[in-house]
Amino acid sequence: MSNSKDNLLSTVQSDILLISDSPPAGTGIDGETIHFSLVIPTYKERENIQNVIQILSRLLDESLLGNYELIVVDDDSPDRTWEVAQSLMTEYPQLRVMRRQNERGLSSAVIRGWQIARGNILGVIDGDLQHPPEVLAQLLHSIEQGADLAVASRHVDGGGVSRWSAVRRFLSRGAQVLGLIFLPGVLGRVSDPMSGYFMVRRRCIAGVQLNPVGYKILLEVIARGNVAEIAEVGYVFCERKQGESKVTWKQYVEYLHHLLRLRLTTKQVGQKSAFPIGRFLRFGLVGLSGVFVDMAILYLLSDPSTLALPLTRSKIIASEIAIFNNFLWNDAWTFADVAMQQQEWHHRAKRFLKFNLVCLAGLVINVVVLNLVFNFVIPNRYIANLIAIAVATVWNFWVNLKLSWRVTDVK
Ligand code: GDD
Ligand code: MN
Numbered sequence: 001m002s003n004s005k006d007n008l009l010s011t012v013q014s015d016i017l018l019i020s021d022s023p024p025a026g027t028g029i030d031g032e033t034i035h036f037s038l039v040i041p042t043y044k045e046r047e048n049i050q051n052v053i054q055i056l057s058r059l060l061d062e063s064l065l066g067n068y069e070l071i072v073v074d075d076d077s078p079d080r081t082w083e084v085a086q087s088l089m090t091e092y093p094q095l096r097v098m099r100r101q102n103e104r105g106l107s108s109a110v111i112r113g114w115q116i117a118r119g120n121i122l123g124v125i126d127g128d129l130q131h132p133p134e135v136l137a138q139l140l141h142s143i144e145q146g147a148d149l150a151v152a153s154r155h156v157d158g159g160g161v162s163r164w165s166a167v168r169r170f171l172s173r174g175a176q177v178l179g180l181i182f183l184p185g186v187l188g189r190v191s192d193p194m195s196g197y198f199m200v201r202r203r204c205i206a207g208v209q210l211n212p213v214g215y216k217i218l219l220e221v222i223a224r225g226n227v228a229e230i231a232e233v234g235y236v237f238c239e240r241k242q243g244e245s246k247v248t249w250k251q252y253v254e255y256l257h258h259l260l261r262l263r264l265t266t267k268q269v270g271q272k273s274a275f276p277i278g279r280f281l282r283f284g285l286v287g288l289s290g291v292f293v294d295m296a297i298l299y300l301l302s303d304p305s306t307l308a309l310p311l312t313r314s315k316i317i318a319s320e321i322a323i324f325n326n327f328l329w330n331d332a333w334t335f336a337d338v339a340m341q342q343q344e345w346h347h348r349a350k351r352f353l354k355f356n357l358v359c360l361a362g363l364v365i366n367v368v369v370l371n372l373v374f375n376f377v378i379p380n381r382y383i384a385n386l387i388a389i390a391v392a393t394v395w396n397f398w399v400n401l402k403l404s405w406r407v408t409d410v411k
Contacts, residue, residue: 010098017111017210023118036068037119041109042127046079047242073098073113107212123199131197135235142231149200150231153192158234181278182259186223214254282334294322335405354404366392
C-alpha cells in the first residue's frame with residue numbers, strides 16, 4: 001500500500017479524540033518522554049513550511065536541543081505540503097510529519113498531532129509565520145513558572161494585529177462578545193480566546209474526550225480541560241507573506257456550532273449568578289427579531305399595495321406570527337439547555353402556550369406602564385414608550401424563565 005518513503009510519515013490515530021496521560025509507546029524514536037511537542041497544523045502551506053521549520057528549529061535548539069519535537073499535521077494538502085515537510089526530516093531529526101487523509105479541520109488536526117506527541121508540554125503554532133516564533137520562549141517560561149496553560153494574546157500588553165481592517169476587527173471582537181454571552185466561564189478566562197497560539201501541560205487535557213468543530217481549539221482546551229492557572233503573553237499577529245488564509249464564512253458557522261456544543265455539553269462551573277445576563281441579552285435579541293417579523297407581516301397583510309386587509313386583523317395575525325418566531329428562537333437558543341431536556345411535543349406545546357400567555361400579559365403591562373409614565377412622570381410619549389417596553393421585556397423574560405422554560409420532570 002505505501003512505499004518506503006510513506007513509512008516515514010507518522011500514523012494517524014482514528015479513534016476518539018483523546019490524549020493519553022503518558023506519551024504513546026512505539027510512536028517515537030525511543031518512546032521516551034521529552035519536554036515539549038509543538039504541533040504545526042498545515043493546509044496548503046507549501047511555500048511556508050521550510051521556513052517555518054528552519055526558524056522554529058533554530059530557536060528551540062538554543063534551549064531544548066534534543067528535548068523537543070515539531071509535528072506537522074497536514075490535511076492532505078493538494079499542494080503536497082506534507083511531501084515538502086517529509087523531505088526535511090533528514091535535516092531536522094526532531095521533525096515528524098503526519099498526513100491526514102480521512103479527517104479534516106484545524107482543531108482536530110491539532111489533537112491528532114498531540115495524540116502522537118511525546119512531550120509533557122503540548123503546543124500549537126500556525127504554519128504560516130503569522131505567529132511570531134520568538135514568543136515561544138516566553139510561553140514556555142510561563143509554563144515552567146507554574147502555569148497550566150500559556151496563551152499568546154493579541155489583547156494584552158505587547159499584543160496587537162498588524163494591518164487589520166475595521167471590519168475584520170469588528171468581526172473578531174463580535175465573535176468574542178458572542179462567546180462571552182454563551183460561555184462566560186470559558187471565554188471570560190482569557191483576553192484572546194480566539195488565539196491559535198498556545199501551550200498546555202499534557203496532564204491538564206489527558207484523559208478527557210475532546211470534541212471540537214472548526215478553528216478554535218483553545219476554547220475546547222479551556223472548557224473541557226483541567227486548567228487552573230492561565231498565563232498570557234502579548235504578541236502581534238503578523239501579516240501573511242505566502243499563501244492565503246483558509247478562513248471563510250464556514251468558520252464563523254462552525255464557531256457558533258462549537259459554542260453551542262460546549263454550552264450544552266460542559267458544566268458551567270461558577271456560573272450561578274443572580275441575574276442570568278447572557279440569557280437576557282439573547283432574549284432581547286430574539287425580541288428584536290420579532291419586531292422585524294411583525295413589521296414585515298403587517299406590511300404584507302395590510303398595506304394598500306399588498307393584501308390591504310383591515311389593520312387590526314392584520315396586526316393580530318402579525319403579532320401572533322412574531323410570537324411564534326420568538327418562541328422558536330428562544331426554545332432553540334435562549335433556553336436551549338432547558339428545552340433539550342424536554343423535547344417531546346406536548347412539552348413544547350405547553351411551553352408555547354405559556355409563552356403566549358406571558359407575552360399577552362406583557363402587552364397589557366406595556367400599555368399600562370406607557371399610560372402611567374406618560375400621564376404622571378414624563379410627558380413624552382416616546383420616552384414613556386421606551387420605558388414601557390423595557391419593563392415589559394424584563395417581565396417577559398423573567399416570567400418566561402421561571403415559568404415556561406423550567407425543567408418540570410423530576411429525575
Ligand atoms: N491541518 C489543517 N487542517 N490545518 C489547517 C486547516 C485544516 O483544515 N485549516 C487551516 N489550517 C492551518 C493553516 O495552514 C495555518 O497554518 C493555520 O492552520 C491557521 O490557518 P489560517 O487560515 O492561516 O488562519 P488565520 O490566519 O485566519 O487565523 C489564525 O489566526 C488566529 C488569530 O487569532 C488561526 O491560527 C487562528 O487559530 C488564530 O486564532
Ligand atoms: Mn494565518
